[in-house]
Amino acid sequence: xxxxxxxxxxxxxxxxxxxxxxxxxxxxxxxxxxxxxxxxxxxxxxxxxxxxxxxxxxxxxxxxxxxxxxxxxxxxxxxxxxxxxxxxxxxxxxxxxxxxxxxxxxxxxxxxxxxxxxxxxxxxxxxxxxxxxxxxxxxxxxxxxxxxxxxxxxxxxxxxxxxxxxxxxxxxxxxxxxxxxxxxxxxxxxxxxxxxxxxxxxxxxxxxxxxxxxxxxxxxxxxxxxxxxxxxxxxxxxxxxxxxxxxxxxxxxxxxxxxxxxxxxxxxxxxxxxxxxxxxxxxxxxxxxxxxxxxxxxxxxxxxxxxxxxxxxxxxxxxxxxxxxxxxxxxxxxxxxxxxxxxxxxxxxxxxxxxxxxxxxxxxxxxxxxxxxxxxxxxxxxxxxxxxxxxxxxxxxxxxxxxxxxxxxxxxxxxxxxxxxxxxxxxxxxxxxxxxxxxxxxxxxxxxxxxxxxxxxxxxxx
Ligand SMILES: [Zn+2]
Numbered sequence: 525x526x527x528x529x530x531x532x533x534x535x536x537x538x539x540x541x542x543x544x545x546x547x548x549x550x551x552x553x554x555x556x557x558x559x560x561x562x563x564x565x566x567x568x569x570x571x572x573x574x575x576x577x578x579x580x581x582x583x584x585x586x587x588x589x590x591x592x593x594x595x596x597x598x599x600x601x602x603x604x605x606x607x608x609x610x611x612x613x614x615x616x617x618x619x620x621x622x623x624x625x626x627x628x629x630x631x632x633x634x635x636x637x638x639x640x641x642x643x644x645x646x647x648x649x650x651x652x653x654x655x656x657x658x659x660x661x662x663x664x665x666x667x668x669x670x671x672x673x674x675x676x677x678x679x680x681x682x683x684x685x686x687x688x689x690x691x692x693x694x695x696x697x698x699x700x701x702x703x704x705x706x707x708x709x710x711x712x713x714x715x716x717x718x719x720x721x722x723x724x725x726x727x728x729x730x731x732x733x734x735x736x737x738x739x740x741x742x743x744x745x746x747x748x749x750x751x752x753x754x755x756x757x758x759x760x761x762x763x764x765x766x767x768x769x770x771x772x773x774x775x776x777x778x779x780x781x782x783x784x785x786x787x788x789x790x791x792x793x794x795x796x797x798x799x800x801x802x803x804x805x806x807x808x809x810x811x812x813x814x815x816x817x818x819x820x821x822x823x824x825x826x827x828x829x830x831x832x833x834x835x836x837x838x839x840x841x842x843x844x845x846x847x848x849x850x851x852x853x854x855x856x857x858x859x860x861x862x863x864x865x866x867x868x869x870x871x872x873x874x875x876x877x878x879x880x881x882x883x884x885x886x887x888x889x890x891x892x893x894x895x896x897x898x899x900x901x902x903x904x905x906x907x908x909x910x911x912x913x914x915x916x917x918x919x920x921x922x923x924x925x926x927x928x929x930x931x932x933x934x935x936x937x938x939x940x941x942x943x944x945x946x947x948x949x950x951x952x953x954x955x956x957x958x959x960x961x962x963x964x965x966x967x968x969x970x971x972x973x974x975x976x977x978x979x980x981x982x983x984x985x986x
Pocket of ligand 1: 582
């Protein structure tokens with residue numbers, strides 16, 4: 525295929541060029557004035573942007589959450605991703621307590637088989653592990669390890685385990701990613717709220733104050749400093765958390781930070797509304813003023829990546845809660861947390877370009893290049909270099925896309941952005957050279973996606 529006369533933007537710059545993709549699914553040429561060959565499809569991209577396919581480094585497809593399960597599996601979720609311009613996802617495997625990480629990984633690899641785009645996997649440990657377990661994961665191309673500083677009943681590990689995994693991952697070129705919230709303090713606040721009869725949805729936010737996110741990030745920075753390793757903080761959601769990241773970076777700690785579109789566009793007031801349960805995610809949505817600071821953090825480079833934490837549920841599943849009560853959840857602690865987002869990420873970050881908060885180059889870096897570099901996929905993913913995978917998005921900055929659930933493809937019946945219209949949407953999306961979406965219509969194939977073994981020793985950006 526030949527994509528002609530587009531404005532091509534990636535790490536190599538911002539220029540008018542043509543892109544040729546080969547039958548091997550790779551990019552074979554990026555230069556001006558290429559001529560179409562017999563049998564080659566030519567896509568005229570004049571007036572449009574041409575960027576590397578998006579890399580979403582934080583998804584939870586098919587994840588079981590109590591009695592509920594994330595409503596997108598790897599088939600439906602990756603189709604929605606492709607339509608929105610994301611051609612690679614890195615999903616989080618969870619090895620629950622008492623479970624062999626190797627077996628959890630095998631389960632996720634099986635779940636991922638119907639994916640329409642390429643899939644890498646992170647591993648989540650929920651208890652202490654041996655160094656040989658870390659090494660075994662890296663040998664299978666799983667080079668990043670998530671640890672939770674929250675959810676003491678199920679997922680949280682203590683600081684000793686965090687230090688231990690940082691050290692063993694660090695020795696073998698792996699990277700630790702942290703859910704940074706002080707889970708023990710939050711658990712107390714939640715119990716206090718419930719026993720005082722404060723059961724409303726807004727209590728989800730009130731019992732997870734931003735200062736306890738900032739505290740955990742500061743602690744994470746200290747542990748990374750002691751371990752002598754980089755660390756990646758998932759879903760930075762608040763101004764105090766951002767300040768803690770900046771302080772760590774100023775002290776010379778290699779801290780890479782991620783945020784998500786929901787923290788850039790939504791605020792906690794929605795939790796007070798009749799559909800408040802549909803907006804429960806963790807960390808919670810914050811007051812509106814935090815958003816401005818997070819955009820600033822993206823523009824300054826304090827935050828390096830935007831991922832989604834995609835974990836959708838249907839309204840009925842949310843109402844039934846994690847205990848699956850037909851009569852509905854008893855209080856805010858029973859609402860499954862997570863928002864849909866895998867399809868709308870590029871468009872919602874692009875809004876920052878529309879409003880002059882970030883540049884087009886920032887947008888490409890945040891959504892594709894930086895996550896690929898951080899997680900050992902660069903330059904095969906996240907770049908338009910000759911020899912890279914032909915994951916290409918042709919972006920129409922003038923296209924208008926309603927963000928209601930009915931106009932999107934994620935498998936859920938509500939949208940956090942309902943009523944909004946995004947300005948900017950993909951016209952054409954290629955995944956390893958194959959057209960997977962054209963004008964918002966999926967035309968790829970389930971199972972086209974491959975498992976992506978990732979390289980150790982990612983070039984840390986922090
Ligand atoms: Zn997550």
